[in-house]
Amino acid sequence: MEAIYYYPWMFTILATIFGLIIGSFLNVVIARLPKMMEQEWRDECAESFPEYKITPTANPISLSSPRSNCPKCGTKLRIIDNIPIISWLMLKGKCHHCQQSISARYPIVELLSAVMSYVVAVRFGASWYAIAVIVLTFALIAATFIDFDTLLLPDQITLPLMWLGIMLALWHISPVSLYDSVLGAISGYLFLWFLYWAFKLITGKEGMGYGDFKLLAALGAWLGWQYLPIVILLSSVVGLIFGLIQLRLQSKGHDHAFPFGPYLSIAGWISIVWGEQIIHWYFGAVFG
Known part of the structure; x- marks a missing residue:
């Protein structure tokens, strides 16, 4: 050391x-x-x-x-x-x-x-937080490819990530406060939970899986509730782009199921590494 x-x-x-x-x-x-x-x-x-x-x-x-x-x-x-x-x-x-x-x-x-x-x-x-983010990176890579293959987001990955994010805040290793971390986990889960049930009540179909709720809860625990809008916006944009490309390449119908977890993972990782710069750029471009 x-x-x-x-x-x-x-x-x-x-x-x-x-x-x-x-x-x-x-x-x-x-x-x-x-x-x-x-x-x-x-x-x-x-x-x-x-x-x-x-x-x-x-x-x-x-x-x-x-x-x-x-x-x-x-x-x-x-x-x-x-x-x-x-x-x-x-x-x-x-x-x-x-x-x-x-x-x-x-x-x-x-x-x-x-x-x-x-x-x-x-x-x-060189810091404990960097080591923790590297561990998060490994978990997100595994979750991404598993979801692409099987449309599953294993609890063995998402739930430990959520608790690790909260513990890092508790131990003051993370730049996120414990309050923001816990609120981020709760908000991340409930946002997609409400979205899921609203979509199901309107269309009668399931728009996403429960694994997505848990993954966004984990990202909320790492980032805090303030960054959740960025994660959701980025994941939606990335998902739309890749989804259209996949539809065109594979000639699948619009009713075909696509994984959302990979796009949450990509958006979450980008937000953890460059989230602060993205926020400063956005407010500078809009209000500057």
């Missing part, structure tokens, strides 16, 4: 390398956490409703077991295959055994994790 104090650039380098390594683990979380949730639901149903003769999970999976393998041929990955980004490039994006293509998402997630960790380290410097 003393070396980092005298050489602040070391924190930036360490944060970037750590982000690259954790990015590899995030790929495991993104792939396995939804399956673990499904496995848990199945086992609970089997225990609660024995009359339906639901078969419990025979070989439960976890984030550490079984070992990572090729999704095409099932071959266990070697240690050399798990070097972030480098392994994918060395293998030319193919499995060493079956030569089937490996998704470019794996190195993209690793690179994204490293770059975002670098940005946070540069923005906040």
